[in-house]
Amino acid sequence: MSYLIEKRTFVIPGDLLAEGDYHAGSNAFKEGSTVYASMVGLSNSVGRNVYVVALKGCYVPRGGDVVIGKVVEMRLGSWNVDINSPYNAILFTSEALDRPFNSRREEMTSILDIGDLILAKVISFDRTRGPALTIRESGLGKIVHGSIIRMTPSKIPRLIGRKGSMINLLTRETGCHITVGQNGLILISGKNPELEALTIKILNIIEEKAHTSGLTNRITDFIKKEKSVLNAEKSKE
Amino acid sequence: MPKKAKSEKLIRRGVRTDGRKIHDLRNIKIEVGPLERADGSAYIEWGNNKILAAVYGPREVHPRHLARPDRAFFRCRYHMAPFSTTERKRPAPSRRERELSKVTRVALEPSILTKLYPRAGIDVFIEILQSDGGTRCAGITAASIALVDAGIPMKDLVAACAAGKIDGKIVLDLNEVEDQEGDADVPVAIMPRTGGISLLQMDGILSQTEFKEALELALEGCKQVYELQKEALTKAYVQEEAPVKDEEKSEGEEQNE
Numbered sequence: 001m002s003y004l005i006e007k008r009t010f011v012i013p014g015d016l017l018a019e020g021d022y023h024a025g026s027n028a029f030k031e032g033s034t035v036y037a038s039m040v041g042l043s044n045s046v047g048r049n050v051y052v053v054a055l056k057g058c059y060v061p062r063g064g065d066v067v068i069g070k071v072v073e074m075r076l077g078s079w080n081v082d083i084n085s086p087y088n089a090i091l092f093t094s095e096a097l098d099r100p101f102n103s104r105r106e107e108m109t110s111i112l113d114i115g116d117l118i119l120a121k122v123i124s125f126d127r128t129r130g131p132a133l134t135i136r137e138s139g140l141g142k143i144v145h146g147s148i149i150r151m152t153p154s155k156i157p158r159l160i161g162r163k164g165s166m167i168n169l170l171t172r173e174t175g176c177h178i179t180v181g182q183n184g185l186i187l188i189s190g191k192n193p194e195l196e197a198l199t200i201k202i203l204n205i206i207e208e209k210a211h212t213s214g215l216t217n218r219i220t221d222f223i224k225k226e227k228s229v230l231n232a233e234k235s236k237e
Numbered sequence: 238m239p240k241k242a243k244s245e246k247l248i249r250r251g252v253r254t255d256g257r258k259i260h261d262l263r264n265i266k267i268e269v270g271p272l273e274r275a276d277g278s279a280y281i282e283w284g285n286n287k288i289l290a291a292v293y294g295p296r297e298v299h300p301r302h303l304a305r306p307d308r309a310f311f312r313c314r315y316h317m318a319p320f321s322t323t324e325r326k327r328p329a330p331s332r333r334e335r336e337l338s339k340v341t342r343v344a345l346e347p348s349i350l351t352k353l354y355p356r357a358g359i360d361v362f363i364e365i366l367q368s369d370g371g372t373r374c375a376g377i378t379a380a381s382i383a384l385v386d387a388g389i390p391m392k393d394l395v396a397a398c399a400a401g402k403i404d405g406k407i408v409l410d411l412n413e414v415e416d417q418e419g420d421a422d423v424p425v426a427i428m429p430r431t432g433g434i435s436l437l438q439m440d441g442i443l444s445q446t447e448f449k450e451a452l453e454l455a456l457e458g459c460k461q462v463y464e465l466q467k468e469a470l471t472k473a474y475v476q477e478e479a480p481v482k483d484e485e486k487s488e489g490e491e492q493n494e
């Protein structure tokens with residue numbers, strides 16, 4: 001008695017995924033010897049591991065993730081950061097500076113103020129306390145320019161693509177610097193506003209069509225078309 | 238229940254006041270995700286009932302002390318709009334609405350994997366825009382879809398439907414008139430995969446055999462509702478998917494993950 005659902009089948013919570021000697025992966029759960037889906041998405045399996053690629057869902061922090069967050073609260077020795085997840089993250093002053101923070105001599109607001117956007121890395125998260133962040137690595141810290149857009153967190157893997165194929169394509173073609181936060185926030189900074197707008201347009205397409213095949217090719221065509229329009233406008237001027 | 242003098246019969250030659258047969262459901266139309274700002278939402282038209290359900294979460298719980306260390310805190314609000322009834326309904330939550338909020342929460346909670354989001358909160362808002370009997374069942378049905386749309390991990394959907402007794406006959410899915418003039422109403426909610434019953438109420442008087450018959454009928458109705466729920470979800474998500482299947486054959490696997 002063994003059953004395994006076909007790959008890339010649309011499933012809803014409670015749908016049977018597999019029966020027999022299988023493990024429940026992400027967005028799936030096991031009851032007895034049967035595995036069921038717990039979210040809407042597309043079924044998939046690797047070996048004995050059966051899981052669902054979710055079409056919707058919130059961001060659950062994991063250690064090592066790079067995220068974009070907003071400082072929402074300040075406490076003695078730490079900031080609370082909204083990282084678009086069910087749990088607010090915490091950033092200690094020790095993780096924001098290379099030197100010890102002296103609360104007598106300096107203000108915390110001089111480092112980060114409420115409303116500041118930061119690019120940070122999740123140090124650890126075990127669901128018992130809020131996730132802890134750090135900005136002590138190169139490239140991390142306060143965001144000072146660029147545009148930020150939101151995407152469904154579960155669609156971020158698609159934006160990156162297989163081995164970064166999609167994101168590399170975007171950076172190469174648009175010349176924009178794209179920083180992807182695993183929590184669904186994306187920072188775009190380009191040479192000029194037109195290119196930034198184009199990138200945002202493309203990201204919206206990816207969001208809409210995330211779970212369709214042949215997306216990279218379609219995006220390539222789209223960029224070519226849009227770019228020729230941009231160039232035409234420029235030559236007119 | 239107040240006994241009213243029955244001037245007109247509710248069933249004439251096997252046909253009810255709204256033209257249905259005794260074992261027929263009303264027309265049900267479910268729309269997934271009509272609300273942009275909610276994490277998940279659903280709109281249902283169940284006969285003349287018009288109901289919006291919105292889901293927010295998992296998110297931080299306010300007030301803080303309500304958060305549970307081992308699971309998500311699940312909250313429901315059932316509310317009737319002042320214009321949802323023939324007489325203006327005062328907008329403050331009435332006793333009945335509080336009760337239905339609780340009943341809805343208890344009906345939906347067993348389907349949700351709350352353990353996955355400790356300390357977080359999930360909020361469900363059910364707003365009755367127009368009511369015509371059986372709003373609690375329609376509300377639960379819509380809320381379950383909204384929960385799926387919010388991407389909240391669940392063990393199963395919850396489908397609800399009522400059965401009742403009018404003119405001495407057991408019928409499916411009472412409307413407002415039948416509910417008021419009839420003898421009994423039995424709303425039921427089930428989790429169709431396991432068959433677990435998460436809501437079972439009875440208003441009015443039924444004999445044991447009548448109750449069994451009504452329950453059986455309501456369960457049948459729930460299964461029909463479940464099929465409609467599945468259909469609505471598939472339609473909402475797969476429409477983007479549809480052209481893919483053809484493309485997939487020509488272009489092959491290209492999907493990351």
